[in-house]
Amino acid sequence: MLVNPDFVDEVKRSEEFNASACMNCGVCTAVCPMGIELLPRKLFRYVLLGIKDRVLENVETIYSCLLCRMCEANCPAKVRIAENVRTLRYYINKKVFKL
Amino acid sequence: MPLPTGETIGILTDNLRIRNSVLPISAKKAAGWAKSLDLPKGGETILYTGLMYQLIPYIAAMSKAQEKIEDSWLAGFIKIGRYLNKAINISAFMAVPSKNMRAAYNQILVDIVRLLRRAGVGFGYLYGEELYSGALVYDLGMDDVFEAHARKVYHLFKKYGVKKVITVDPHSTNMLKSVYPSFIKEYDLEVKSYLEVLAERNLEPENKLGMEVVIHDSCVYARAEGVLSEPRTLLAKAGIIVKEPADAGKFTFCCGGPAESLFPKKAAANAGKRVEQIKKAAKNGVTMCPVCFVNLQKAAGGEVFLKDISSYLAEAYCAKNSIV
Structure with missing residues (x-):
């Protein structure tokens, strides 16, 4: 598994990307209407740890998020989950889809 | 094969960049609902539909076509579709809604006008010049194209001297009220949903x-x-x-x-x-x-x-x- 410590800086466009505030409690996963087990806590952890391959293996999941903010409404750490997911989409659009 | 994500986002974004909407429809179809309402064009306060109710019948027709393509061998051809779409609006062939559905969604806008008039609110409309807000492209994370489009919408409002905007749906409300200001520094429009406007009037x-x-x-x-x-x-x-x-x-x-x-x-x-x-x-x-x-x-x-x-x-x- 390749780990790239600079990956998070490559992804984040501003301090709005606050994935590091996540305390891994799992509430987001429990309340997700789509039943997305990966989002957002594991996914954000991959970004923070720099496991780029794992992030890119989960493109479908990243775009399946409804941005409905049910997770945000329940998040005790006030992680801006929807904005963080959008940030990942922005990155993938540029780097993977070349849009 | 599922719909190819990158190519589908590409088509939607190309449409916004080239044709001002993720699913382009003619100005006549977009503004036809208002033809007998005698609304003034422009003004300090306008009703902004963001084309959402008008677009839904076309989106529903497109989605039916997409459901047939999703998980079929045809999904592989979306890449070619994207190239074609740059020259020809392919959604015009794929998304043909029923007249009844269009009439039902148009009636919703007519009813919103009736309610606002009943509440004594005066407002104009931009008719065929009105632009989609760009909400879907924002959600998909295409921020550069979104920002350029948001500026286009804002400049259109400024051209008509708009100061207050009454919105009709949550997505356009969110774009104009909370998202546009983070992209446009000089943004100075007051935005309210028609539900907020009606609730204030104590009808x-x-x-x-x-x-x-x-x-x-x-x-x-x-x-x-x-x-x-x-x-x-x-x-x-x-x-x-x-x-x-x-x-x-x-x-x-x-x-x-x-x-x-x-x-x-x-x-x-x-x-x-x-x-x-x-x-x-x-x-x-x-x-x-x-x-x-x-x-x-x-x-x-x-x-x-x-x-x-x-x-x-x-x-x-x-x-x-x-x-x-």
Whole structure:
């Protein structure tokens, strides 16, 4: 598994990307209407740890998020989950889809 | 093969960049609903539809075509479709909605005008010049194209001297009220949903409807814009007993609609879960977002009778067949 410590800086466009505030409690996963087990806590952890391959293996999941903010409404750490997911989409659009 | 995500986003974004809408429709079709309403063009206060209600019948037709393509060998041809789409608007061939569906969605806008007039609110409309807000492209993370489009919309408002905007749906409200200001420094428009405007006016109903209706809150109104009490107040005053489903208010359960453009089957599955919750609360339902309305109605299959909130409100607050 390749780990790239600079990956998070490559992804984040501003301090709005606050994935590091996540305390891994799992509430987001429990309340997700789509039943997305990966989002957002594991996914954000991959970004923070720099496991780029794992992030890119989960493109479908990243775009399946409804941005409905049910997770945000329940998040005790006030992680801006929807904005963080959008940030990942922005990155993938540029780097993977070349849009 | 599922729909190729990158190519589908590419088509939607190309459409916004080249044709000003993710699913381009003619100005005549977009503004046709207002032709006999005698609304002034432009003005300090305008009604902004963001083309959302007008686009839904076309999106529904497109989504039917997409469902056939999704998981079939045809999905492999979307890449070629993207190249073709740059020269020819391919959605014009793929998305042909029924006249009845277009008429029903147009009527929602007419009812909103009737309600605002009943409340004594004066406003103009930009007719065929009105532009889509760019909400879907923003959600998909295409921020550079979105920002350029948002500036185009803002400059159009400035050209017509607009200061206040009345919106009709949660997605356009969120874009104009909360998202545009983060992209446009000089942004100075006052934005309110028509539900907020009506609730402020303290209208008295012409008829009390006397029925039970289960409310489905829009995620965007409930969690991004805090529009929660307004629809409840307006419905209750109209004589409606508002029933709350499981996962209501700030914790409303998404209709699944935002997944429609890339994963129609996932969108339908989510809508099905929400319909199950709604039908346990009452047989009549109310939505306040065109995306929720179309997605839930498709999943309801006659088990729940859904209406847009404007239909109930117009029935209660406006004299029958009134235009003014």
